[in-house]
Amino acid sequence: RVSRSAVVNAATQQSPAGLGFNSHKPVSDVPDSLCRPDDGNADTQMRQKFERMCRAAQNKICAAIEEIDGTKFREDAWTRDGGGGGITRVLAGGNVFEKAGCSLSVVYGSMPAEALASATERGADRAKGIKPGERVPFFACGLSSVMHPRNPMAPTMHFNYRYFETDGGVWWFGGGTDITPAYLFEEDMRHFHGTYKEVCDKHDPDFYRKFKQWADEYFMIKHRGETRGLGGIFFDDLNDRPAEDIFKFSTECANAVVDAYVPIVAKRKDMEFTDEQKRWQQLRRGRYVEFNLVYDRGTIFGLKTGGRIESILMSLPETTRFEYDHHPVAGTPEAKIMDCFKKPRTWV
């Protein structure tokens, strides 16, 4: 494991992945694939396939968000020296959304064995056979998104689906979708979790129970002993069955985002709310920032590998509050949802 302060060399603006933070070239015409052209052969076909899946999901999800918001996403695409690139879409100052981002990235890099280990949940296995100090060339492709609505009754949603492959042929999938309301509407949580349970159940009767628990553990703000939100599903290092099966599962998870989330936003976006309720939402968004900057594996991985900073940090909410020693008053809706953050519940 490496410390976060050790991962980036400020003087040279170089990350241990050998890529610089300044190595992103904006492009106006996005190439059909951001993968290297020789990644289409039998051994590496999952690379292009996963990218195609992510791009289709990005189009579908952004179209649904644009429709409900009435505002268009801004798009920034870039390529990188050495292969790879990305497409970031951000909708800021929308009618429904304060800030919504959805970003595709394709990364070719190399990491010290220790960094590879810390990039995954059970990382030791992934770096097996690699000597300490040795660099491991890798490929990574992922689609990441965070949507922060204006209305405090409408929850924030995050998802990420990703595929990793080292040049040594070790591969795994990771991902998940999770929801972060400021106020609890049990029917919304049943809908959200129920949608993902249905997707999970089609693939493995154990997936939902396992990945729901994983989300509750992963999205824990450890220094506060409370979760960021009300969970969903989360998995990492998944390679215990044929890649094709996990690819199908990931695809269906990504495609379930619209059904799981947009009906909830539609139901909550025009509800009345007070300044006090907006303030509570912003306080919870402060906690969102605490989680993302201190614990989130994707954020840390992005900083470690010289990712495009604006794309990594698009996840941060537009407005937040940090108040000293804030505690909701017992018996209020704020206290009710705080109980759920302190002790994760079962929704379906």
Next chain:
Amino acid sequence: RVSRSAVVNAATQQSPAGLGFNSHKPVSDVPDSLCRPDDGNADTQMRQKFERMCRAAQNKICAAIEEIDGTKFREDAWTRDGGGGGITRVLAGGNVFEKAGCSLSVVYGSMPAEALASATERGADRAKGIKPGERVPFFACGLSSVMHPRNPMAPTMHFNYRYFETDGGVWWFGGGTDITPAYLFEEDMRHFHGTYKEVCDKHDPDFYRKFKQWADEYFMIKHRGETRGLGGIFFDDLNDRPAEDIFKFSTECANAVVDAYVPIVAKRKDMEFTDEQKRWQQLRRGRYVEFNLVYDRGTIFGLKTGGRIESILMSLPETTRFEYDHHPVAGTPEAKIMDCFKKPRTWV
């Protein structure tokens, strides 16, 4: 070095220092000393002496801030199992300050040798003679403060002065005061840096040059290649001369806070400003949060040692903004100060 996610065990709420996040007991009467009673002997006299200095400085600085604000600090004091405790003062929703905090803490704990190493700048030296995996009992006392004014023309100020001692008799001092304006007033920077240069020059002709540069390097937001603010002084691991001399230097630095900072606030607090200027201030406060949660050694140390979370995170500004891909327009005051963040300047 240890990773940040490894430092806290969420299940037990125990930190590697052997102290729990829940081990703080509020007290209404603050004892005369938060040090263990047997810390007054010849070997450990600096412990109580440094605490007394911090408490006097806390009183002096808070009184000056209360006077200019017209509002009182709230005080929370606590003790901890196994010795130590703290006094946190926070002024929120003031007339001049959005949020101002000043916190004393006295910590007895033990850290894995690796954590001790990562708690300091040139940590390897401090853990010398300690086998990997071995725990090192330590004492730490420090006074920490961040003041965030409302008016975007008035800068944020941070200082921290601390003393560390391991039970093996290794000791060192650390600290610094730095300033974070959203708008550049060169005369203010000359006043602030000039005040600290004067204090430094009394002790060592090389101190200001060295510690000014150290601040410019330390307060770097590495993933952005820009500093958090416009620096000041910063030092760590200082033990190259008699403890008494460094104690005197630290005392004078802490006592210079009011002279260095309050006249600037007095001059700027009632200036007119626009919504756009407030927004820029909040954007810079978003960067402040990025630095503190990703890089700040005091914050990381606090999380590692099971510190009182509300005291550690009182440094975060009350309101912040995070905007995607924001760049100030060339030629504006925002662009002018951004140039200083990108390329630290000499002020005196």
